[in-house]
Structure formats: C-alpha cells, structure tokens
Amino acid sequence: MTDPIHLFAQNCEFITSIADLRDLPESSLSEIAFIGRSNVGKSSLINALVNKKDLARTSNTPGRTQLLNFFNLADQMILVDLPGYGYAKVSRSQVKEWTKLVRKYLVGRPSLRRVCVLVDSRHGLKESDTEMMDMLDKAAVSYQVILTKIDKKKAKDLDSLTEKIQSVLKKHPAAHPIVLATSAEKKTGLDALKESIVSII
Ligand SMILES: Nc1nc2c(ncn2[C@@H]2O[C@H](COP(=O)(O)OP(=O)(O)OP(=O)(O)O)[C@@H](O)[C@H]2O)c(=O)[nH]1
Ligand SMILES: [Mg+2]
Numbered sequence: 001m002t003d004p005i006h007l008f009a010q011n012c013e014f015i016t017s018i019a020d021l022r023d024l025p026e027s028s029l030s031e032i033a034f035i036g037r038s039n040v041g042k043s044s045l046i047n048a049l050v051n052k053k054d055l056a057r058t059s060n061t062p063g064r065t066q067l068l069n070f071f072n073l074a075d076q077m078i079l080v081d082l083p084g085y086g087y088a089k090v091s092r093s094q095v096k097e098w099t100k101l102v103r104k105y106l107v108g109r110p111s112l113r114r115v116c117v118l119v120d121s122r123h124g125l126k127e128s129d130t131e132m133m134d135m136l137d138k139a140a141v142s143y144q145v146i147l148t149k150i151d152k153k154k155a156k157d158l159d160s161l162t163e164k165i166q167s168v169l170k171k172h173p174a175a176h177p178i179v180l181a182t183s184a185e186k187k188t189g190l191d192a193l194k195e196s197i198v199s200i201i
Contacts, residue, residue: 002076002201004194010074012050017067021104025070030201031078031111035102036118037128038062038084041148044184045118046071046081049194056081063090066098068105077201078111086128107139114176114200115143116193121153121181124161125168137174144176144196145169151183 015025034042043056043065056069062084069081082105083098106115115136119129125145136143145165150158162179169175180196182189 004198012073015070030113033080033115035082037086040118040120048184116146121147121150145179147181150181151186
C-alpha cells in the first residue's frame with residue numbers, strides 16, 4: 001500500500017470546475033468525493049489534507065462551493081469538492097439544479113470509490129445527512145462519516161456523538177462502520193482519514 005502521509009504530501013492540483021456532467025474530466029484514477037451540509041467544512045478539509053491553504057475555496061458564507069471541483073493528487077487519485085446541501089439562501093431552482101447534478105454525479109461515476117459525508121460535530125446528524133446516506137445506500141456507493149470542527153467540541157461529548165452515529169450507521173449498508181473525527185483548523189484526525197482513503201483507492 002502507498003504510504004498515506006507521503007502521498008498526501010505530494011503535489012495536488014486543480015483540474016476543473018464543472019456545472020454540467022458532460023464536462024466531467026476523463027480519468028481512470030480513483031475518485032474520493034466530499035459532501036455535506038453547507039459550511040460543514042468540506043473545502044477546508046480538502047485543503048488541510050493536502051496542506052494547501054487556498055486550493056479549494058472556503059468562506060464564512062454558506063454556499064461558497066457552487067460547482068463540482070476536481071483536484072488531482074500526485075496522479076494517484078482525484079479529490080472532488082462538492083457544493084453543500086441544506087443551503088436556503090439561494091433560489092429554490094438553484095438548489096434543485098445543484099441537488100440533481102450532485103446526485104447524478106454520485107450515483108453515476110464508475111471511478112468514484114468513496115464519499116466522505118462530512119458532519120459538523122457541533123450539530124450531529126441532520127435530516128439532510130440521513131437523506132444523503134439513504135441515497136448512497138440505494139446506489140451502493142461506499143461512504144464514511146467524517147466529523148468536522150472538533151476543535152469546537154468537548155472531548156467527552158465527541159465520544160458520545162461518535163458512538164451514537166456509529167450505532168445509526170449499522171442500519172446503513174453502504175456506510176463504513178467507523179466515524180472519523182477531524183479539525184481542519186487544528187489539523188487533527190487527518191492521518192486517520194488519509195489512511196482510510198488510501199486503503200480503498
Ligand atoms: N473552528 C473550525 N472552523 C472550521 C473548520 N473547518 C472549516 N471551518 C470554518 O467553517 C467555514 C466553512 O468552511 P468551508 O470549508 O468553506 O465549508 P464548505 O463545507 O466547503 O462550505 P460550502 O462550500 O459553502 O458548502 C469557514 O469559515 C471555515 O473557516 C474547523 O476544523 N474548525
Ligand atoms: Mg466549499
């Protein structure tokens with residue numbers, strides 16, 4: 001197996017941003033996608049994993065990532081930053097468009113090996129997360145729940161949240177049984193996530 005720490009220390013480059021699946025990059029590399037509610041920290045986590053500050057655009061304002069963004073990590077795999085769900089401040093028709101696009105991508109991409117479903121550790125699982133997980137179960141797309149922003153959460157509360165989510169995941173056939181806890185800000189939990197990703201590419 002490739003050494004995960006070494007792999008993620010290599011160069012990661014932006015490939016393309018797409019708003020239409022006809023523009024999907026042609027590639028035989030394994031893809032890992034990052035999905036979750038708006039503002040959960042998807043773009044920040046990608047930046048932290050590859051140790052680049054502004055590779056994926058981040059913002060305080062939910063709805064920052066509006067396209068499907070593809071990044072090539074050392075010609076070994078592709079990381080995909082997706083628009084968030086549950087964001088009400090753009091028009092309904094815009095939300096519908098994104099949702100349709102993201103769903104189509106998630107269920108129809110043969111090289112997609114794993115979806116990281118990011119969940120804000122301060123808020124836990126929301127209905128929109130469960131809906132996303134149900135959809136991935138139905139499409140038999142493998143996913144793992146990754147808690148974000150754990151620097152904002154007390155350690156003991158984090159343990160009980162992790163256990164609670166892991167028990168929910170038993171009912172989700174496509175879910176990885178282990179929940180990982182991360183902070184992009186403090187760079188915690190990143191090595192475990194790198195290992196998990198590298199083990200399936
Ligand atoms: N405290 C803390 N804040 C974080 C962490 N990760 C991200 N944030 C903050 O959360 C906000 C949203 O981060 P983004 O990475 O843009 O979130 P996103 O999920 O990509 O958001 P959209 O693209 O809008 O869906 C920013 O203000 C980040 O600085 C973290 O680990 N800890
Ligand atoms: Mg984003």
